[in-house]
Amino acid sequence: MTLPGRVPPLLHSLARLLPEQAREAVSWSGRRWWWAGRLDVEGLALGSLQMLAAAVAAYASSTGGGTRISFTSDGAAAAFASYAHLRINNRPVQGFxxxxxxxxxxDGWVRLHANYPHHERALFTALGAERPGEVDAAVRGRTSAEVEAVVTAHGGLAAEVRTPQAWADSEQGRVLQAEPWLRLELDAVDPALPRPGNAGPLDGLRVLDLTRVIAGPSGSRLLGALGADVLRVDPPAIPELEDQYVDTGFAKRSAVADLGGAEACRRLRALLAQADVVLTAYRGGSMARLGLDAGSLRAEYPQLAVVSLDAWGDRGPWAGRRGFDSIVQAATGISYLYGGAGDDGGWRPGALPVQALDYATGLGMSAAALALVAARRQGAAGSAHLSLARTAQELLALPGPPPGTEPAALPGPVLRSGFADYGSLTYVPPPLQINGHQLEYPWLPPRYGSADLAWR
Structure with missing residues (x-):
């Protein structure tokens, strides 16, 4: 199954791991364009969802099952805006x-990110500010490059709003251009069948989710919806923002543990010995210090599928730098392309209609994980790597909507509601249909940190 019109090549990233019958088990319907902006955000959404669906079909086939998977434009659009649709006790969730x-x-514009308390403190320290009102003056007195450099040096997040060409000409941009969107590293192993189950296409699959914020957790919630046992583990020193956790906490369990401690490390190793997948999404070097980087994990647990995500890639001068979707949009030129007239009549940068880099990369992570696990039947195992900045470059390289394409209103999403530990929730269901039936989350987000370090 291919998308009509201009087809994003995302599915080809896993082509050697996805048999043709798995790709043919996927279908979709609906509009090809609806946001109709400068870039083909719709293609990124549809292409990444198509990739995940094909990987689910491949995994189901590897366990001896046959699964038809479909999705719609409406469902894809809603899933990529799930945060905006979420209501907790009838209130919208907090944005930026x-x-x-x-x-x-x-000399231009810069994008700041201070949603987390420790990043806000770093921003104040870097700019010599004590109150929010002092930040604007401190930024106006420096060039964009100076703000980016000083805030980054203090552990904060800031990005100069570059043009796409300026990013392409940068050293990090050139490094990433030589990388595939999804980098696979495969080894030969003894063939092994994935654990079959009967409660869902992924029943029996064990996923250790060491990701945060939106990208990784939004992808792993779909693995949980499909039947996998997903256990998310967060460090106690930097707790997740509550609203963000609720949005991505469906169909998984949540634990908090200091993985640098001896007891937590021992229990984590016991989990790894029985896991099928590990998802990581911390900046370069932090996982290696704990022995949880892809190379170390693959050496110790050769049957494990390891999928890692970072902001800027794991090679080049920015490999260890912090980053979020909005910061990556600014640095890579997306914010420049979406700029327009501000309230004062002057030009100001803009943003994508949704945080598409996060959601598409998260779907890519989950798709890679399933394709790797399914490949064990043929005696192959390995790891995959993605980055938000490489996803941004993939989006920038796609042809935009045809000239004259106008934004189109999609039907409003059919929302679900329920009552959980966080109260009354209204939310977007998963964007997939399995064998003609709408996929649902089996349970709503449990209390943050409420689970033990153990498989179900």
């Missing part, structure tokens, strides 16, 4: 913090 956003500098 007041200090997060675009700020004019002495």
């Amino acid at each position: 913090a007041p200090l997060s956003g675009f700020r004019p500098t002495a």
Whole structure:
């Protein structure tokens, strides 16, 4: 099954692991374009969802089952905006913090990110500010490059709003251009069948989710919806934002553990010995210090599928730098392309209609994980790597909507509601139909950190 019109080549990233019958088991319907902006955000959404669906079909086939998977444009659009649709006790979730956003500098614009308390503290320290009102003046007195450099050096998040060409000409942009969107590393292993189950296409699959924020957790919630036992583990020192956790916490369990401690490390190793998949999404070097980087994990647990995500790639001068979807949009030129007239009549940068880099990369992570596990039947195992910045470059390289394409209103999503530990929730269901039936989350987000370090 291919998308009509201009087809994003995302599915080809896993072509050697996805048999043709798995790709043919996927279908979709609906509009090809609806946001109709400068870039083919719709193609990124549809292409990444198609990739996950084909990987689910491949995994189901590897366990001896046959699964038909479908999705719609409406469902894809809603899933990529799940945060905006979520209601907790009838209130919308909090978006960006007041200090997060675009700020004019002495020579252009910069994007700041201060949603997390420790990033807000780093921003204040870097700019010599004590109150939010002092941040604008501190930024205006520096060039965009200076703000980016000083905030980054203090452990905060800031990105100069570049043009796409300026990013392409940068050293990090050139490094990533030489990388595939999804980098696979495969080894030969003894063939092994995935554990079959009967409660869902992924029943019996064990996924250790060491990801945060949106990208990884949004992908792994779909693995949980499909029947996998997904256990998310967070460090106690930097707890997740509550609203963000609720949005991505469906169909998985949540634990908090200091993996640098001896007891937590021992229990984690016991989990790894029985796991099928490990998803990681921390900046370069942090996982290696714990022995949880892809190379170390693959050496110790050769049957494990390891999929890692970072902001800027694991090679090049920015490999260890922090980053989020909005910061990556600014640095890579997306914010420049979506710029327009501001409230004062002057030009200001803009943003994608949804945080598509996060959601598409998260789907890519989950798709790679399933394809790797399914490949064990043929005696192959390995790891995969993705980055938000490489996803941004993939989006920038796609042809945009045809000239004259206008934004189109899609039907409003059919929302679900339920009552959980966080109260009354209204939310978007998973964007897949399995054998003609709408996929649902088997349970709503449990209390953050409420699970033990053990498989179900």
